[in-house]
Amino acid sequence: MAATNFNGSSPYYAHIVGWGLAVPDNVMTNDDVSAIVDTSDEWIVARTGIRERRIATERESTSTLGLKAAQVALEKADLLPIELDLIICATSTPENIFPSSASLIQDWLGASKAGAFDLSAACSGFVYALQMAAQSIRSGAISHALVIGSETMSRVLNWQDRGTCILFGDGAGAVVLERSTEPGGVLSGVLRSDGSGGDLLGIPSVGSIDVSLAQIAVDGHRPYKMHMSGGEVFKFATRVIGDSVRQACTDAGITLDELALIVPHQANLRIIDAAARALGVNKSLFMCNLDRYGNTSSASIPIALAEAEAQGRIKPGDYVAMVGFGGGLTWAAAVVQWTERQAGTRFGTPRRQFSYTLSSARSTARRIGKRYSELLNRVRPERGRMERLRRRIEKSELE
Ligand code: COA
Numbered sequence: 001m002a003a004t005n006f007n008g009s010s011p012y013y014a015h016i017v018g019w020g021l022a023v024p025d026n027v028m029t030n031d032d033v034s035a036i037v038d039t040s041d042e043w044i045v046a047r048t049g050i051r052e053r054r055i056a057t058e059r060e061s062t063s064t065l066g067l068k069a070a071q072v073a074l075e076k077a078d079l080l081p082i083e084l085d086l087i088i089c090a091t092s093t094p095e096n097i098f099p100s101s102a103s104l105i106q107d108w109l110g111a112s113k114a115g116a117f118d119l120s121a122a123c124s125g126f127v128y129a130l131q132m133a134a135q136s137i138r139s140g141a142i143s144h145a146l147v148i149g150s151e152t153m154s155r156v157l158n159w160q161d162r163g164t165c166i167l168f169g170d171g172a173g174a175v176v177l178e179r180s181t182e183p184g185g186v187l188s189g190v191l192r193s194d195g196s197g198g199d200l201l202g203i204p205s206v207g208s209i210d211v212s213l214a215q216i217a218v219d220g221h222r223p224y225k226m227h228m229s230g231g232e233v234f235k236f237a238t239r240v241i242g243d244s245v246r247q248a249c250t251d252a253g254i255t256l257d258e259l260a261l262i263v264p265h266q267a268n269l270r271i272i273d274a275a276a277r278a279l280g281v282n283k284s285l286f287m288c289n290l291d292r293y294g295n296t297s298s299a300s301i302p303i304a305l306a307e308a309e310a311q312g313r314i315k316p317g318d319y320v321a322m323v324g325f326g327g328g329l330t331w332a333a334a335v336v337q338w339t340e341r342q343a344g345t346r347f348g349t350p351r352r353q354f355s356y357t358l359s360s361a362r363s364t365a366r367r368i369g370k371r372y373s374e375l376l377n378r379v380r381p382e383r384g385r386m387e388r389l390r391r392r393i394e395k396s397e398l399e
Contacts, residue, residue, distance in 0.1 A: 009053040012143075013135035015185035015339040017359040018079065018176030021306040022065050023054040023169075023293060029167070037162040044166050049269025053169025053294030056152045058267025062093050066150030069302070069357070070105055073146065075154035076208040077176035080355055085142035085174075088133055090125025090149045090298040092203060092327070093156055101150065110359020114146070121263045122201070123326025125149060125298035127189070127334050130175070130322070134244035137179045149298035156203050158225040167267070168226075169294035173302025177387035187319075188251035190244045197329035198235060201228045204238050237271045237325045237371035239304045242278035244333035245321050252319070252335035256281065259335075260318035261308060264289035265325055275323075287313065297326065316340035 004112055029052045030041035044050055058064065066089055074081060087109075089102035102116035121128040126149035133145035152174035177186070201224045241264065249256055262285050269290065276283040287308045290325045296303060301322050308314050318338045325331040347355075 004059075010138045010140070012138050012179050012180055013181070013183055013185045014137035014177045015180050015182070016175050016336060017178045017339060017341055018073040018075070018077025019174065019302065019306045019309060020069045020074075020287070021171065021173045021299075021303040022068030022072065023296075023303070024060050024065070026055045026057055026217055027052050027066055028055045028169075028369070032346060032361070036159055037165060039162045039233055041168055047268075049165060049288075050289045050294045051165065053296075054171055055154045055294075056170040059151070060170070061095050061399040062089075062091050062150045062152050062172070063095060063101045064099055064113055065152070065170065066148045066174065066297075067108050069150065069172040069174040069299075070109060070146055070148055072306075072351075073174040074109075075349070075352060076341075077178065079144060079178075080347055080352070081109035081359065082113060082355075084109075084111045084114040084144050084146050086133060086136060086145040087111060087114050087116040088129040090115075090147070091118055091151055092120065092122050092134050092297055093152045094118050097206065102148070104305035105148065105181050107363050108334055108360065110355060110362060111146070112359075121193075121298075121324075121326075121330045123267065123295070123297045123300065124131070124191075124328065124330040124332040125325035125326075126173070126301045126332070127322055127324040127332035129298075130177075130186060131332070131336055133177050133190060134189065137177055140179075140279055143179045146174060147177065147302075147348045148172060148298075149300070149302045150174075151299045153226075153295070153297055153299040156224055156226050158227070158393070161227075161232050163314050164226055164228050167295045169296050171293055171296040171299045171303055173299050173304075173306055175302055175305070184317075186334060186336050187253070188248045188335045190333045192240070192244065192252065192331050194329045197232075198327075200232045200236070200329065201327040202226070203327075204263060217218040234268065234271060234328075235268060236329055238274040238278065239274035240324050240325055240331040241333075244331055245275075245279060245323050248321055248333035248335045251362045252337075254319050254335065257352075259285065259321050260338075261285065261287055261313055262313070262321045262323065263301055263304045263308060264323050265295075266293065266304055267295045267325075270272045284293045289391045298324075300324075305393070314338050320347075346351065 251263035
């Protein structure tokens, strides 16, 4: 098991000092879904607990939602983007294979000193990304990291498949991690994968060699659609949550009773009920907001975390477990000790807004500069050719 106990020799801890969420305004209720496929509000609520989800408009994308969540998290952390060393965006619905959504967000933020990459671990992606960032901080290599989970699942759903399209929604959540010598923050991480279950849940992409998946891929305007064996995924999820949360607690040096809250991936209320039974804890220990957002894949944990904090369910010093599971198959759990944080005072909202306006202007100028230089490079050889032609004509006239 790829478990990480951070109580090792490092003098550094990775604290969560900012958090935020962004969801589209556009609400799609179960009744709206039943106008598209043969289902009903009653069936969806009884089998999943989901009542509504948010759907991105044409002007919203994984990166625009991720950007908004990141800005909220940075404001909470009282940090400017220029202070970031690393940006990881966990997503299964990036706009491009490359450039990464993380790079787009890095540019829009003006985080000009940060490295940026996307991480693919489906619905476990946020916990994976949190571990990667925390370990970079614990090693002493970096001071600040932005970890985002962002998805536009509505764009990869097969809206004719009632077994999947009822479940998912769009949204983004983010946290900011900061290096400190004060004990606390991300205390443990359990990352796991079982690729033999890969075909239970997936979205084929450009490199797929599986003909049956390629056929799913050529369905409709948007080429890549999700497929899932719901029952098998359900069984897998209920099996792995308990074990990984227990392991993450042991690695963090705490017992299950010391947890103030478990923030699970928001897939299905019945999965959360089964996990509570497997762990022998009260269901109220689990944060649950899937009734309003559905399954937002890698975004569901940071969205639930930010809402839990806003609802006063997480206090400084509390131990909080997070647990994700999904395509890969992958699963992951972490235990975090919540950090005491004074409200930010270093940068007021006007200065922050000014920094965003400046970085957007700088980015536009750089884009124009790059296009202009590309154009010049095209024109220059042309000029050279014309010059050679002119000389040849002059020479032939002289002869
Ligand atoms: N509306 C109405 N009926 C539906 C339906 C829908 N949206 N989807 C399936 N049904 C029907 C089926 O056709 C089947 O009918 P039948 O008995 O006449 O054949 C019946 O409901 C039961 O189907 P089944 O697939 O066994 O339902 P289920 O109880 O397993 O629920 C899921 C289906 C998808 C909700 C459930 O399997 C699930 O949530 N799995 C986990 C998925 C998940 O979380 N994935 C993401 C992980 S990150």
